[in-house]
Amino acid sequence: MHESATRAAISVENLTKRYEKVLAIQSLTFDVAAGTTTALLGGNGAGKTTTIAILLGVLLPTEGRVSILGEDMLRHRHRVLPRMNFSSPYVDLPRRLTVAENLRVYAHLYGLRDVNRRLRELGEALDIASLMKRPLGNLSSGQKTRVALAKSLLNEPDLLLLDEPTASLDPDTGEWVRDYLRDYQKKTGATILLASHNMSEVERMCDDVIMLRAGTLVDRGTPDALIKKYGRKTLEEVFLDIARGRGRADEPGAVTTAAQ
């Protein structure tokens, strides 16, 4: 299941999405190397959600090409969907179903070979075994996040897209989730693309950062390289520079790449 580290897990070319008069993203071009953890950063309205929705195949772009795990996502998304997964605190699982029922339904949707074994593995690994018979709606935010993570890992995805994976979690649970994702990435060689507003999380987890502003890619590099390039102490300060149009990459569409 491991992708070659030299291949791009995601390749986006001239991606544009226009909603009537609103240009959500414009001529976005980037690759995400297989086996890396990459952050997609930007302020509200920068185009992160639009980009992730297109990568997931639930939003059609106005123009451009998207290749995921070597397949044309716009033409053959069903060849790739079994090998990728997604989690977001803003997209729920059915609350009236128990945790086990939810995971069982999705395990069958992904066509898992041994559903019971996988549920036992994830129950143990994510510490949700004791929650399996409880309705999802009765769980705490932290417990729900772990269940959502279990759903997103059911098929051992080669590509995992995460939208704010630790939003609304306490620092302890947040750190636990980050550790788990780091371990998963290390063990499977999966590619992770995450959108987050938690800059310290991005600094700790990500090999690469893609900065968006007003629907365009304005900068890119490792967290350390970006911090150095902008002469700042933290990625959060870099984020503020870019979001407010200050610093070195203040022109929308001016794509620069920090040395890695």
Added chain:
Amino acid sequence: MTGDPRIHGKDSILTRASFAPVSLRRIGAMVLRYGYLLRGSWPRIIELAYWPTMQVIMWGFLTQFLAQNSSYFVQAFGVLLSAVLLWDVLFRGQLGVSISFLEEMWSRNLGHLFVSPLRPYELPIALITISFIRTIIGVVPATFLAIAFFDFSIYSLGFALIGFFTNLIIMGWAIGLIMAGVVLRFGLGAESLAWVAIFALAPISGIYYPLDVLPAWIQPVAQALPASHVFEGMRSILVDNTYRSDLMLKAALLNVVYIAVGFAAFSAFFRAARIRGLLLNLGE
């Protein structure tokens, strides 16, 4: 890609079915999802049978009263009761599709469903399967109640009943799929349409009266409804003791068009939702 042993070889967590263009397992998974929902809530199961039962009781007593005062009802005691039960097949068929789809909207689950390998045409198949199950749970107890309370068996319609049931439930599915598509495209603001759509057709479906009662100008519209031919066929058996295969055939041919339009409309609305980015942020 489909022959890559790394992806679905014997050591892979996935099976070949994960990549199949149509998968009974995926459709079954969605039926299981709606089944869990139904199983987990006894009020839902009771609600399914509640309205058909109430309708049969109310119309049964009305029929008994009319039978004592009208030669028409003396001749055909079961006309109203049959109409009530068959109307419920149509109504429950549509509602079974629409409500199950609304469950996904209410739970904001569509985003997860459509980033899974579930194909857009597999969801409608799952919806009509669960609609069939819900209709059987809802209507069958009421048919036995009609036998027990009023000594009337709808099963006396014989094999024609299978044709009537099939035609009505397919028409219900077609309308249900169109309504599901409308809700997908326009959001939960259109939810009430899913509840009332079928009632717009009720007055011109000839459920309780022959089509020739309708004004001439609206009769062509009524003729375009599969349900109209079913209810005409039902009256033909109960009143005239004649099975009208021509009416059954007309209903079946119309339903081929209806269900094709239902799937096409759902597919078109789904595509519109993908263009407008509605699938990840649908909800209340």
